[in-house]
Amino acid sequence: MSHAAVPLAGALILGRSKLSLPVIATGLFFAMVPDADVVGFGFGIDYADSWGHRGATHSLVFAAAAALFATAVLRPKRFGVVTLFLFVSMASHGLLDMLTNGGLGVALYWPFDTARHFAPHTPIAVSPIGISDFISDRGIKVLYSEAIWIWIPLTLIAAVGFGIRKRMS
Template sequence: MSHAAIPIAGALMLGRERLSVPVIVTGIAFAMLPDADVIGFGYGIDYAASWGHRGATHSLLFAAISALVATALIRPEKYLAAGLFLFVAMASHGLLDTLTNGGLGAALFWPWSDVRHFASSTPIAVSPIGVANFLSDRGLKVLQSEAIWIWTPLVIVTLPVWIIRSRSR
């Protein structure tokens, strides 16, 4: 659920002068989009397959191609800022997943490697798959973990930048 925090923080820090509303909204969607790969379970795609959960859609290449296509379609005033924002928004998903304490890791370097990666430290509680499973005691523990390891650091970094930018206007 906290994947959207990265582009929200980025948008607050960069501001509307650099990012349009369509770019910000696309970035928030991009941050969550890689998990759409769970629909593959219903089609018999194995978790560990290239197109399984945390596979190709969690790769840096998928993020780069998606950012390029979206930037071309949105046609923002500031192509470079928008493209980088969208890339970071989607790439952050796989990178955050490497910090979780469960699952198979993320295939960051697909298609060159199907190896699933974890960070050297995995402090974030892995989220259960499915809304029903998320609305449970385990889901509450995940939210607490994400508040500590994702939201708190982002607030610490974002708030001063946002205050400085607000005062300079």
């Protein structure tokens, strides 16, 4: 759920004059959708496969293609701002996953590089796959970790950005 923090912060910083509700909703959806790749487990797709978990759907190319497609469908007045907002919303998923301390890493540069990558510093506790595992002591540790490393910093950034936007208007 913490992946939604990025488009929420972006929406607060940019405001409704630049982003419509459908664009904001799409950004929230885009922030979460890369993890839909877990359905591949049910079809025999291996975690380490290019289309496995944290593979192609977590890449910058996938985020760019999805952002361009969605912007074309939404047809906003501010094409560039909306495309960038949607790209950042989805690309942030893979970037945040690179900060976690578990899994196989992220195929951020797919299809040019199929290797999985982590950030040099991995302070965020990796979230378990599945809701039953999330409601546990480990799940509480993940929520605490995400509050410290995602929600608090993005709340501060959004508050500063919101304040600057309000002063400028």
